[in-house]
Amino acid sequence: TEGNLRLRLVNFEHKENHISHETQGLSENHLVVRRGKPFKLTLMFGGGTWNPRTASHLLMLGSPFIFCKLIFIEAPSKSGDLQRWSAAVHPGESRSQSVTVNICSPVLSSVGVYQLVVQIETMQNKQTYAVGTFILLCNPWHQDDPVYMPVKEQIEEYVKSDYGWVYFGSSANVQSRPWLFGQYESGVLEACLTLLQVSPQHQRDSNKDYILRTDPVYLSLVICAMINSKDDQGILLGKWDNDYSDGVKPTDWTGSADILQQWLSSKFKPVRYGQCWVFASVLCTVMRVLGIPSRVVTVFDAAHDTNANTTIEEYYTTTGEKLGWSRDSIWNFHVWVECWMRRSDLSPGFDGWQVVDPTPQELSRGVYRCGPCPVAAIRERCLLVPYDTPFLYASVDGDVHRVIVDNGHVVGETLDSKAVGRLICTKSVGSSCLSNLTHSYKGLKSKKALITKPKARQTSAEPTPMSEDEEMSLTIEGSPVFGKNISFCVKVTNRSSQMRTLRENFSTQLKEYNRNPQHSFWTAHKEISIQPYKDLTLYHTLHYSDYESTLAADSVVNAAVVLQDPRTNESILSAQEFSMSCVPIEMEVKRHQTAHVTFTNQLDKVLSGAVLSVEGSGLLQQKQETRLVYSQSVIQL
Structure with missing residues (x-):
């Protein structure tokens, strides 16, 4: 009967292997395992009985270039061989009609899809079966894997x-x-x-x-x-x-x-x-x-x-x-x-x-x-x-x-x-x-580590040294929210013994988050006088009406203020970039796994065409969307 031995079925033991290898949920169709850790396959036979003393079984794995022959032995398996593939049949896992094989890849195996081929050799004949594929991934749980993470x-x-x-x-x-x-x-x-x-x-x-x-x-x-x-x-x-x-x-x-x-x-x-x-x-x-x-x-x-x-x-x-x-x-x-x-x-x-x-x-x-x-x-x-x-x-x-x-x-x-x-x-x-x-x-x-300052582009005079008599800072009051006014604070310090008369130039420019700004969309100019050894605080307000046609809820703004001495033309600069915050969306999860998602229009104008979208990994098959009706101020999903 041994001569008629044939492979009837291969059980890839998906559930047990996926739990052992921390790969649950990655694939419904393929066995997914991690390198350097043994995984199990059960071979089921027909047409004869399995006798490990007279039958030699060879496994060949290819990706398709990587091609290894694995000899089955009736001994405990070695885990995590760094150099070669190994396979073993543990005591008690060999039966007359089936055998469970423990396969372990080298911890430095290639990541990818492997073809699994089983070859059965007996004294009478040799049969080869292409039985499917499995996927091999890196193993951050294994201390010899280069991606090992101990925590x-x-x-x-x-x-x-x-x-x-x-x-x-x-x-x-x-x-x-x-x-x-x-x-x-x-x-x-x-x-x-x-x-x-x-x-x-x-x-x-x-x-x-x-x-x-x-x-x-x-x-x-x-x-x-x-x-x-x-x-x-x-x-x-x-x-x-x-x-x-x-x-x-x-x-x-x-x-x-x-x-x-x-x-x-x-x-x-x-x-x-x-x-x-x-x-x-x-x-x-x-x-x-x-x-x-x-x-x-x-x-x-x-x-x-x-x-x-x-x-x-x-x-x-x-x-x-x-x-x-x-x-x-x-x-x-x-x-x-x-x-x-x-x-x-x-x-x-x-x-x-x-x-x-x-x-x-x-x-x-x-x-x-x-x-x-x-x-x-x-x-x-x-x-x-x-x-x-x-x-x-x-x-x-x-x-x-x-x-x-x-x-x-x-x-x-x-x-x-x-x-x-x-x-x-x-x-x-x-x-x-x-x-x-x-x-x-x-x-x-x-x-x-500091780099020598380069010269300015296309200049016709040597740089004028910065004055040590004035100091200036620009700050934005609070977190700017789209639809609301934005406040700026400019603080100037005069460290000299003389009163200074300066020209303040304020500019705001729309900027893509990764690009230089466009032309200024709002500016302010004024003459200021500051007493010796005194501070002067200036305030500017950018009204919503000043930017509603230029900015969007995700816009970035470059704000800069220059103080210029009209006598010497010497100037100092302070600049800040800021982004707008969006109006928040609220979500409340009820006891019975029901989520209520709410958006409230807090702007001083009617919104139209707004869409509220919700998606949940493993919960929703696709995005759920509700469109804001023109007259609504609150939208729920």
Whole structure:
């Protein structure tokens, strides 16, 4: 009867394996396991009886390049062999019509889809069966995996959690919005694995790509470039203007699953449209799915340094209007991802969190991607450490050189070493509170770290030294709310022994969060006199009627005030950027899992065309929407 032995069925033991490997919910159709940890398969036979003394069974696994033969032995299995695949039949798991096999991959196996082939050999014949596939992911629970994370609560937050908060606005007015990472939604795992298959690296040399997929640094490089569509069949197309009629406005996205599902179903056409928080949040989803601990991080007042000198140049007129002369810019916020991994490719001290930024800003080694760069390298200003450390250092700790020009002459300038990276934050572990990461990125600046001030563009005279007699600051009163008046406070100090008569020029400009401002939409000018050794406080009010036709609820404003001495033309400047807060939406959850979501119009004008949208991961199949009736002031769902 042994000669007629044939494989009748393979039980992949999905439930038991998924619980053991912390992969519940990732796939309904595939076995999903983590490298370096044994998983079980039960082989069921027909046509004869299983006798391990006379039958030899071979398993062959391919991806399809990785191809290993596994010999079954009647002995306890070894867990976590670092070098090779292993398989064992434990005592008591071998029966006449079935056998349970414990398979363990090397902890440095390649991430991807594996084909499972079972070959049965007896004295009489040999039969081969293609029995299906399984998916192998990184294992942050295994201490020999490069993505090992020792704290259980952090793994729960940075791998298993499918929701989070994205912070935006400005450092003076931090706002947050929820984001559904959606690892457990249908099709998301398949999209993440397909992303690897359609990457340029895989298309050029699939064998090399499979070999390198053992390394989370390599995976980060590949996936970061594939999130944007600049160089490849990537997921998202970026857009930073106000015309999104042929796609989805970036602020309308609330989760990654819709984006990944759309990309997969469209056969890899880029999804329209994304901006930094969308790019980062989708990247975070992909990395968590693959088992690499990741978190979304917001940098407020993030610099975009185009010439790699770690200094951001800004130019202003004497009326306070910011000029678009420099390609450098400061984004009021920028969002990227930190991924946790060991950096065996670097010297000691650079393990841990790595910055990976998929927003297509500048080329990195010929590709639109940024990182992985150790956070420790940014903090310690180790600018030679790969990848993209000088650019990322300038993003969080660069200096801002502000120049005031008048008819081609420099009439004032400052070097501000504190304006960039005022706040860097992420969601706290296990709560919805903000966690301040600024200290992780910013060390004490040495004098050597300060960059020599560059000369102003197209000037015909040497810079006039700043006066030490006057000091000025600009602050915004409270948190600006769209639909309400906005108050500014300008404080001027005269340290000289003479009364000073100065001209104050105040300017406000609309600004995209990542661009230089447009022309001024509101200005104020006045002559002021200030007594010797005295302070003078000036107040300005920007009325809703002054900005309702220019600004929107998510607008960013650049406000600047210039004090000019009419005798010498010497000027000093203070500038602030701020964002508008939206009118809040209230949500109350009742006992019987019923949620009441309410929006109340608190503006002094009638709203029309407003839509209230609600979605819930694992709760609602799609977004629930209710449109605001013209005469309503309250809308509920």
